[in-house]
Amino acid sequence: MQPRPLIIDLGTYTTKVGFSPQDFSQQALPQLMVPTLVGQTKLLPGRLSDVNAASGQQYFGFEALRRSSVLSLKYPMEHGIVMDWDEIGELLNYCVRDCMKCDFESLTSGIMLTESPLNPKRHKELMTQTLFESFNVPKMQISMNALNALYSEALQSGLVLECGEGLTSCVPIVDGYVLHQSVQRLDLGGRDVNEHLMELLKHKVVFSSTFEREFVRDIKEQCCFVRECAGDGVVSEKKRYQLPDGRIIDLSQELHEAPEVLFNSTILGRDEGQNVQNLVVDALASCEVDCRKVLSQNLIVCGGGSMFRGFSERLASELAGKATPLKEKPYRRYMSWIGAAVLASLSSFEAKWITKGEYQEYGSAIIHKKALY
Numbered sequence: 304m305q306p307r308p309l310i311i312d313l314g315t316y317t318t319k320v321g322f323s324p325q326d327f328s329q330q331a332l333p334q335l336m337v338p339t340l341v342g343q344t345k346l347l348p349g350r351l352s353d354v355n356a357a358s359g360q361q362y363f364g365f366e367a368l369r370r371s372s373v374l375s376l377k378y379p380m381e382h383g384i385v386m387d388w389d390e391i392g393e394l395l396n397y398c399v400r401d402c403m404k405c406d407f408e409s410l411t412s413g414i415m416l417t418e419s420p421l422n423p424k425r426h427k428e429l430m431t432q433t434l435f436e437s438f439n440v441p442k443m444q445i446s447m448n449a450l451n452a453l454y455s456e457a458l459q460s461g462l463v464l465e466c467g468e469g470l471t472s473c474v475p476i477v478d479g480y481v482l483h484q485s486v487q488r489l490d491l492g493g494r495d496v497n498e499h500l501m502e503l504l505k506h507k508v509v510f511s512s513t514f515e516r517e518f519v520r521d522i523k524e525q526c527c528f529v530r531e532c533a534g535d536g537v538v539s540e541k542k543r544y545q546l547p548d549g550r551i552i553d554l555s556q557e558l559h560e561a562p563e564v565l566f567n568s569t570i571l572g573r574d575e576g577q578n579v580q581n582l583v584v585d586a587l588a589s590c591e592v593d594c595r596k597v598l599s600q601n602l603i604v605c606g607g608g609s610m611f612r613g614f615s616e617r618l619a620s621e622l623a624g625k626a627t628p629l630k631e632k633p634y635r636r637y638m639s640w641i642g643a644a645v646l647a648s649l650s651s652f653e654a655k656w657i658t659k660g661e662y663q664e665y666g667s668a669i670i671h672k673k674a675l676y
């Protein structure tokens with residue numbers, strides 16, 4: 304049987320991988336989700352790990368987290384941008400060969416990668432080069448997260464606000480075309496919430512290693528929420544969180560103070576106005592007047608950083624009628640992957656793939672020549 308296109312949504316925190324399904328009648332979701340994390344063996348004198356270190360042993364994703372005591376851990380992406388292509392290459396190899404049990408060369412239906420808006424042009428070229436030169440893939444393409452999210456909702460026009468781990472972006476799209484001059488992006492996301500939560504908790508518990516910091520992430524994901532309106536009033540909600548070593552952390556104001564940074568980043572010392580709601584306001588204000596109505600009525604909220612209880616309600620309250628978020632979807636963290644899967648499976652997409660022959664003829668510049676957006 305002909306394989307299906309393989310979709311890889313590389314994220315600052317999570318890499319989502321899976322084949323585009325044959326049948327979209329059930330909710331499509333990536334088959335593999337791994338932290339975009341690489342661990343290299345540390346030299347510990349007299350320990351078995353010396354042997355591994357000497358051979359440059361690397362571990363990835365959850366496996367790297369599990370072995371964190373003997374590894375130096377590193378996230379090779381920052382703010383949606385790959386900082387170390389060799390490490391990302393190894394991580395892709397791990398995801399596709401080790402976890403999905405596929406050879407890159409045999410993926411004749413194509414590999415689709417995703418990218419955040421306003422990334423440097425060179426980033427797309429390096430993605431293209433890595434797939435063709437390191438993995439010898441038969442064909443590939445790169446699509447934009449926001450455009451994918453719109454496809455996942457079967458819409459042609461809308462304003463996509465995506466809040467991830469490393470950045471938040473707001474992209475206006477009309478009749479399938481990205482309005483590039485109006486795209487907004489801010490390096491603010493889930494990781495900033497983690498760091499602020501860690502700061503708020505430091506008088507109760509100190510998390511030092513990358514491994515321990517994952518507990519902060521878990522506290523955030525399990526317990527935090529966004530309050531309905533800005534203001535100083537005390538919220539009475541309280542929660543208890545038990546660490547694996549048995550220690551209990553009592554949580555109260557931190558629960559909403561940590562994610563507050565998304566709506567008010569002056570708390571982090573950033574300039575006034577650098578917040579998620581202003582991305583929407585600025586994107587709308589810079590669009591032609593006659594597009595604004597359709598955009599403001601189709602505001603899609605997605606990305607893992609928007610998973611907090613109360614996120615959309617607070618956004619709506621901050622926007623005060625300038626735009627209204629559509630009902631939030633439970634699978635909103637995966638919308639970019641889902642939409643890319645929809646796009647890659649369209650028969651009309653066949654001509655859009657970049658083939659190995661085209662890469663050999665034009666080099667990595669082909670990704671701009673045959674750009675999807």
Ligand SMILES: Nc1ncnc2c1ncn2[C@@H]1O[C@H](COP(=O)(O)OP(=O)(O)OP(=O)(O)O)[C@@H](O)[C@H]1O
Nearest residue numbers: 314315316317467468469470493524606607608610
């Ligand atoms: N239930 C939840 N509540 C709050 N935050 C959550 C929840 N689930 C996931 N997150 C956060 O979502 C973020 C990851 O989201 P996502 O997978 O969209 O980002 P990414 O694709 O890895 O990064 P980016 O798109 O910024 O490059 C992390 O900060 C994670 O802690």
Ligand SMILES: [Mg+2]
Nearest residue numbers: 313314315467
């Ligand atoms: Mg992402």
